Amino acid sequence: MKPAAFAYLAPTTLAEALEMIDRIGDDGKILAGGQSLVPAMNFRLARPGTLVDINGVAGLSGISGDSARGISIGALTRHAAFHTPPFSGPLADLLAKVVRNIAHYPIRQRGTFGGSLSHADPASEWCLVTATLGATLHIASLTGTREVAAADFFRGTFTTALQPSEILVRIDLPPLGAGWGTGFYEFSRRKGDFALAMALTALRIEGGTIREARLGVGGVADRALRLAKTEAFLVGQPAHAETFAAAAAMAQDSIDVSEDIHAGADYRRDLLGTVIRRALAEAAA
Amino acid sequence: MTWIGRSLPRLEDPSLLKGHGTYVADHADGALHVAFARSPLAAGEILGIELPEIAPGGGQVFTAADLHGVGVIRPVLNRPDYRAVGQPALAAGRVVFPGQAVAVAVARTAAEAEDLAEQVFIDIEPQDPILTFDAALAEGARAVHPEAPENVLVEGNLKTKGFDEAVAQAAVVIELDLRSRRQSAVPMETRGGVASYDRATGRVTLVASVQMPHMLRTGLADVVGMAESDLRVIAPDVGGGFGQKMSLFPEYVVLVWLARKLRTKVAWIEDRRENFLASAHSRDQAFFVRGAFSAEGRLLALDANLKSNVGAFSCYPVTCGVEPLMAFGELPGPYVVPEYRGRSRGVTTNTCMMAPYRGVARPMLTFTMERLMEKAAKALGLDAVEIRRRNLITSFPHRSPTGVVYDEGSYLQAMEAAVAHVDVPAFRARQARARTEGRYLGLGVSVFSERTGYGTPVYAQRGMGIVPGYESVDLAMDPSGNVEVRIGSSPHGQGLKTALAQLVADEIGVVPDRVRVIAGDTDATPYGWGTFASRSMVIAGGATKFAAEAAADKLKAIAAKMMEVEVGAVVLDEGYARVPGTNKATPIPDLARAAHHQSQRFGLEAGIRTSGFYDPGGTFSNACHICEVEVDIETGGVKILRFVVVEDAGVLINPMIVDGQIAGGVAQGIGNALYEELIYDEDGNLLTTSLADYLPPTALEVPDLEILHMETISPESVTKAKGVGEGGTIGAPAAVLNAVADALAPFGVEIDEMPATPQKIRLAIRNMAIRNTRAPADV
Amino acid sequence: MSDKIKITLTVNGTAMTAEVEPRRSLADMLRDDLRLTGTHLGCEHGVCGACTVLVDGKPVRSCLMFGVQANGASVRTVEGLADGDRLHPLQQAFWENHGLQCGFCTPGFLMLAAGALEENPDMTDEEIRDVLSSNLCRCTGYQNIVKAVRLAAEVMKAGPAPQATRS
Known part of the structure; x- marks a missing residue:
């Protein structure tokens, strides 16, 4: 399908872009990479009246x-x-x-x-x-x-x-300097597809004990979630599989998971535990 | 030197590689564009259609009420159990599936036509949609069509005489309840047509992305109500079909009608969402099967209750009988089945029409027979390969209980070759080692037959009102010595033009570059059936061989006269007519020129024009697939580690093309086995309308295949080649799913559905682990 | 209807102008306005990759860019790969190794591979497969595409620089 008609503006400075979107209001939409917006427009699900293309705006990348x-x-x-x-x-x-x-x-x-x-x-x-x-x-x-x-x-x-x-x-x-280990695990139907569940973590481990922890999950709820409670639990624990399993179980209990055609709630919750365990294990390795 | 057997790079390719292919959308120059307003609901009565207010010059919208004189698409099957249902070009009175075309908008650009189409408001009094065969077959279910009050459009029934006795004697009866979810062929190019009206002649030319142009012309002329000669159908470069493009669709009826009505050129290029919604679906089947085995593992009897959800309409010309009746007729596959009871129903629902898709019924029936062998082996304590040895057909010709006659194949030999190549004992050792590390490997075997190259006798047996099967070929050599071969078949990516050129080259002694194969144009080719059902190499190939032989005879006769030798002394080779043992040689172009310009010398009809016709009874290719997988038991994800194919397709005209067909077919089979599923919600909304939701495999999901060949020659193919278009897709799902089942054997998980998605696999493992406390821990 | 916008761009080394509605995709602009129909549309959702072209040297989905966004850009399409009748090493390798069947996805794969190999001529087999997983082919089962790209990469590294399609 082809998108519904729209007007197109291509500002070259941030000031110009801000002035345009301020003037247009709700009917406008900013076009950056367009890799999500344009498919939605080609389905005519998104139908902005005006696109403000910021690709030519200087100073926004790097x-x-x-x-x-x-x-x-x-x-x-x-x-x-x-x-x-x-x-x-x-x-x-x-x-x-x-x-x-x-x-x-x-x-x-x-x-x-x-x-x-x-x-x-x-x-x-x-x-x-x-x-x-x-x-x-x-x-x-x-x-x-x-x-x-x-x-x-x-x-x-x-x-x-x-x-x-x-x-x-x-x-x-924010920084993640020396001493931090990171882990990321994503499961999707095919590589490059939307995550059915993914976990990202950074651990600072000293002498086998977790001193600091960051842990978040995506693809499982209406937004990416940082799991502060689980992070707090991890700190002070030994960096081994049992700890990771306990952390995963905590997260599984605390999140009201979403459903779609590829993953119902039951499966997604199950997967959530797996991606967390694997991300943590990678960060500790 | 012969050209047959050489992996000649394809003659089709240079233009395609340079971006000079011309697909249907590339013919739309100067056309008005067409967009369809489609039913948002699965079922209901149309109370009214509100059309948009259109400014002058802003386009036009038409509905069924405008289509005066246009009939319905009503394919015929001469069986007492067949309920003929007519499909209107635009919905009239009611809608019966979501996405059914209700109105058509015409405007200057595709975008503007879509602007108009989306402003058509279709007022529908909704009915509860009937989406599944269970809903359709339920007691008191609403009839989807008044013509079929039971919601069954076609039904096959058979019981052999000794069935009951054989079952009574069985040592063990294995039950299977298998399911194939709805899938789509997903050609990379969607459907599309460009219809143009010629004011000088009143003719319409339809350029369309189709597999059977002649058949389409017949169907269109009948439905639109015009003489066939007033219609020309061209299949240009076609971006894949896989069966989806071999039916007459309502959109093409509307295009031809519009071109005549508006006396102009109109173009419709289907978008991807429409292709998922309203082209044709496939594979939606449930097979309940019982296999009665002797204590030695011999299959004594097969009891099958097969259901196919054929959707809202019957596809033209092959009808909705294609899936259920092939399932019914060919269920035994490569195995000896002494006694058989079968019932197979084509059930109509408020879903998109089901039409052929590469493999038709056989991916599911191969999955069925191969699961049956595996489960029986387990129940009887036999090796899974050994039980197949005891049941494969080894004496030929073999007549199945449904009357299918198998010519010679290498079922057992192909399996033995595959098993030897894979080295099963080594795999079992690796598998055992992996399990100790918590990794789950599995090996799956699939043995199957692929019925190919069958002519009118087979189709006539099905009771089809239109009986396809034969092919005709017209061959001509021009005065410069180049050959034109006009075929009724209609290749669309298979490389048939190259393969036929190789055949002709060997017969006539010219290089394949000098052989131009012309296909896909009803004005330029003899009436024929197109490319589908693994038939073109056998049937169009056979007809081409006959035509080429006749041309060679004439060239030899001319050469004999010119060189003053006996005809029998002349051979055609490498561009010359030669007399072996002498230095006499005449360039073939000289013969061609003489045939046209010195014809009085030869006492023969001037020129070199011959034809060929072939209508064989059909033969069987066969193969064994073995697949190795690793299952991630925590996610349910499956990775294919290895895939071996031992194929017997007779003589390979162009081995590279044959291997390409196998590889492409296997990739689709892998998609069918693990990834692809069309999903309707309870209200009949299709949830999988993009390639981000419906998941064909990518380069990361498909491994490099190891392909080996065997060669059994069939008298039913004059080229000695057998069809190979569908085999990959037929055999791969069973091999993959058997491998998954093997990997999960420690958990006792049954694999009874395709696609076996990670969700289904993981939940099955978990549920089994919960049920069985002795299963491996920590799952 | 919104007004047409006039843009200038370089396509396959040639300066061109086009006047297009903002909603016209780059793919449609190439096909319908500039008559370069080698770029194909398989989905218009950015998934299949049949429409892949190079914009300023990078492979992108031309269905997910509007034509007006190519103003001032350098675009390369499949029509610009060969040097007259001399095929680009990728085209040659696809031909010799049967890397195509129906040919509909082929231009997208060629441009994807061309862009990726220009960025990294030394891709490992694994990286090649990963990049090629960006596009869909329904005919070949991919193995001959992967093989062709691998062999073309060798040729491109060894042989004379690819032909004069660069601007």
Whole structure:
């Protein structure tokens, strides 16, 4: 199918883009990578009256920082920018590992980091990364820039804290320096398909004991979830299979899992435990 | 030198590789575009259709009320149990499946036609949809069609005389309750047609992505009410069909009608959602089967109750009997089945029509027979290969209880070759080792027959009103010595043009490059049936061979005259007519020129024009597939580690093409076994309308195959080649699913459904573990 | 109906202009406005990959970009791969190794592989298979596509630089 008709605007500066979306309001939609929006338009499920294409806006892409200090990611940075770790260290390695699970190679050439977050698909890998690691999102509007914690940004399926007059411009990921181990496990029907369940974790282990923990899951509920209670449980525990199984069971009990044609609630809850155990085991290895 | 047997790179490819192929959408230049407004509901009465207000020049919308003189599509099966149901071009009065075309919009662009189509409001008084065979067969179920009050459109029944006695003597009776979920052929190119009206002649030319252009022309002319000669159907480059494109669809009726009505050119290119919703589905079957075995593991009798959900209509021309009756007739497969009781029903529901898809019934019946052998072996304490040895057909010709006659095959030999190649004992050792590490490997065997290349006798036996089967070929050599072969068959990716050129090259002594095969145009080719049912190499190939032999005879006669030798002394080879043992040689182009320009010298009809006709009784290819998998018992995910095929398709005209057919077929079989499923919700909404929801395998899900060949020659094929188009898809699901079952043997999990999705596998393991406390821990 | 927008771009090394409605996809613009019908549409949802073309050197789904977004871009399609009658090593390898049957998905696979090999000429077999899993083929079972890309990669590394399709 072909999309419904729309008007097209292509600003070249952020100020211009903000002015446009402020003027257009609800009828407008920002076009970044377009890898989720355009299929929805081609189904005529999404029918924006105006598209504001920000691909030509200067200064919105690029990666800076490092694993030890944290990474700052321009919202228009393409997924493919992470195909090779942008620098050394556990955080960059984790991003390079995760990105291989985002759809497929050509999709990753167009799709953007900020676009994924703004779209807020419950099975988005970047949503999981930002939610789990506690990213800070920088959001611009005509009235200035505000910072929103990832935990407050994701509100539900395809729903975020973004207002129609706002653009996500930058994402700051906190550091994961030396001493941290990371794990990511995703299960999908075919590689590149939407996750039926996935878990992401970072552990700081000293002498076999978990000192710090980050743990989040995606694809199992209406948004990526950071599991603070389970993280708290993990800290101080020995880093072995029994601990991981207990953590998985805790998470399974606490999440009201979603259902779809590929995974009913029963199976998805079961899978949730598996992906958590496997991600934790990888981080501890 | 011979060309047969060589892996010649295909003559079709250079244009396709350069982007110069012309598929149907590439013919739409200058056409108005068409979009269909489709029923959002599965069933109901149409109370009214509200059409959009259209500004002048903004397009037009038509409904069934406008289609004056247009009939319904009503395929005929001459059986007392067949209930003929007519399919209207646009729904009139009621809708019977979700996605049924109700109105058609015509506008300048596809987008504008869609703008109009989505503004058509169809007011429907909904009925509770009947979606499954259980719902359709339930006591007091509403009739989907008044013509079939029981919701059964076709039914086969048979009981052999000794059935009861054989069952009574059985040492063990194995029961199976198997299910194949609804699937789609998913050609990468969707359906589409471009119909143009010629003001000079009043003719309509329909370029359409189809597998049987001549048949389509017949059906269209009948339904639209026009002379066949006023219609030309062209199948251009076709982006895959796999059976989905061999039926007459209502959309094509509407296109031809529109071209005549508007006296213009109209184009409809189906979108992917429509293709899932409203083209044709397949495989939706439930087989309940009991196998009675002797203590030695010999199958004494087979008892089958087979149900096929054929959807809302009967496909033209092969009818909705195609799945249920083939299931019924060919269930025994490669096994000796002395006694048989079978009942097979084609059940109508408010779902998309079921039509042929690569393999037709046989993926499911092979799955059935192969599960039966596995389970019987287990029950009797026999090795799973050994029980097959005891039951495979080894004496030929063999007559099955349903009357199918098998010519010689290598069922047992192919299996032995595959088993030897795989090295089963080594696998069992690896499997045992893996289990100690908590990894679950499995090996699955599948032995099957692929009935190919059958002509009118087989179709006539089915009672089809239109009896396909033969092929005709017209061959001509032009004065420059190049050959044109016009075939009624209609290849669409199989490489038939190359293979036929190789055949002709050997007969006439020219290089294949000089042989142009013309197909897929009713104005340019003799009447024929198209490409489906693994038939073209056998039947079009046979007809081509006859035509080429006749041309060779004439060339030799001319050469004999020109070189002043006996006809018998002339051979055609490498571009020359030669007389072996002498230095006499004449270039074939010289013969061609003489035939046209010096015809008075030879006392023969001028030129070189011959024809061939072939209508064989059919033969059987056969194969054994062995698949090795690893099952992740915690996720239910399956990874295929190895896949071996031992194929017997007679003589291979072009081995590379044959292997390509096998590999492509196996990939689809893997999809059918593990990934692909069309899902309706309870209200009849199709939930799988994109390739992100319906999951054909990618390069990561399909392993590289190991393919070995055997060669049993059949007198039923003059080229000595047998069909090989469907075998991969027929055999692969059983091999994959048997392997999954083998991997999960420690858990006692039964695999009784395809696709075996991770969810089904994992839940089965877990439920079994919960039930059986002695199962391995920590699952 | 929204107004048409005039854009300029380079296609297969040639500067071109087009005037398109914003809703016209890059694929449709290439096919219908620029008459380059080698780019095929198999789903329009970004899944099948038949429409894959190179935009500024990167393989992308041309059904998920609007034509207007290609303003100023350099686009390469299957029509630009061969140098006249001389096939690109990928095309040659697909031909010799039977990497196509119906040919509908082929242009997308060729452009996908061309882009990926230009980014990384040294892909491992595993990486090749992973990249090729981006596109769907219903005919071949993939093994000959994988083989063809592997062999073409060798040829491209060894032989003279691929032909003059780069702008």
